[in-house]
Amino acid sequence: MKWSRPISESSARIQKSIEFIRDNISRSITVADAAKIACYSEYHFQRLFKDEVGESFGAYVTRKKLETAAIKIAYGRDVNLTDIAFRYGYSSLSNFSKAFERFFGVRPSEIRDLIVKPPKKPGKLQDRYSKELVSKEMFTDEPHPTEEGLKVRFRNVEDNLKITMVEPFDVIFLSSRKGYEIEGVQGLWQEIEDYLQDLNLPSEQVDRFAICHDHPALFPKEKCRYDACLRYQPGLEALPFLRTTIPGGRFAVFSCKGPPEAVLDQYIEFSKVWLPRSGYEPTDFPVVDHLLPPDRAPYIQELWRHISRV
Template identity: 35%
Template sequence: MKNEYKKRIERVVEYIEDNLRERISLADVAKVSHFSVYHFHRIFTGIKGETVNNYIARRRLEKAVNMLIFKSEISITQIALDSGFSSSANFAKAVKQHFGYTPSEIRNPEKIKDSKIGKLFSKYGKAFEPSDLYPTRVKDDVINKQSVEDIKMKVEIRELDAMSLCTLASENGYQMESIYDTWDKLISWGRNAGIKEDAQQKFALAYDNPTVTPIEKCRYTASIVVDNDITINEPFKRNEIPSGKYAVVSFKGQPEETLDTQLSLYSEWLPESGFEPDNFPMMEKYLNDARIDGHLEMEIYVKLKDL
């Protein structure tokens, strides 16, 4: 029964994500869940840990801030409209209330004089610093002291065939304990399905930017490649890596150091590449077990489409 409730709420989340640019009616959202409108809001809050209104507002703002950073050629007004806000003034007010900074300050953090705290901290305990969104501003933290040019040189473009996946979502986002627990369950499922652990191809689908989204709210799905005809039952789900062109960059280091490489891929390599990200989450393909080796080896994948 619990899994059925979670499945219905995940349908609601997918609906919201697909319609963030539109005016979202709470009655329509409740209808998607197939729960009574009188009880839907309590069920959503119980499962997701925040109200429907808060979820929609947070996701719109997170999407908008990522656009401010990675789509510098688009005006703040256009980003406001594309994010479901009626005007740039309403957008600026909402951004400042949530993050503590205006859209202009987020785009130009070197002009910020005083540290500020927005609702993001009071609601989720997350301190937001615009400079964290720009990897080249923190030279001492670049992976293995590599320059941006080094990172650019490591990016290769690969054509992938479609691959079927068995997936399991992390209950608490990017929190390491939750991630490891999720992988332990999925790896065990794979062994029981006849896929030896050393033969399992392990991909994580990472949907959110942890510099913007609270860690426990970031959506993370562990996945292993499976045959198309394999049986998959709840709580595991079937998904697919779509065929297409992917930017791939290799990483070796500590798990907490991956963010700079990921941000550099988006903010430094992509704008010069002639491509833009396609509508598929960033993937991490794990090549070792960090708990055993003391470091992480992986490949970071971003699906591409032509500009």
């Protein structure tokens, strides 16, 4: 059996460092710590990390901290900016605000007002990554909706949502070469389907997930990291995939309807309307998509958001 995408040892080791960054994004993360996780010298680690991820270690860590902070601010309720600054490793609100504005082109306090106050100048997001900060990719409504309207929308989301406890489980995965681009995602799942056929494993026996590492409003969607995952089961160990773990704990599971391109608006509605009023807050683990079988139509997937009580 010849695999079209063999996984190198270096890819597997760099993946361990990515997981380390993901799981410690609210802590101080050094090159030395990440290199130790990957079992490389700092020099070789930084070179291999950039080859694998497409960004330097320092740029990646800074971007992920600021992106995670931006999501907390944009979709949170009664957010304390000083707490956010300290949580993601900044010594003061002033230092955090300067770093945030350099990257996004707006101050942290302005991220919710993009509809009426777009960035005055480009930040690193545009200069380095060629991504403009666009309000409609971050929010779906007017700047100041009424509280009564929000209550109705909250109930609409809750009608398609459940809170469930999940035991940790392993998945194996391949990453999209074209990020969140629909063509790239569909091509990736077809590639995985071909692998399953090579193993003579019926498609309906495999549970499919995706880990969506980036918010497409805050990073170019063609560069966003999308990991197409199969829940691990005996018989899949021969596949040339990487391996990771979906953490255990409490998840908000929100059922989405419609074509794939309709999912983003539903995710925003869930994040902006339901989460801040739910009594829960999201952890720093990325959004997980659970792809549903055809017999679950009109629902196409579930958004799994790892949450904790406020």
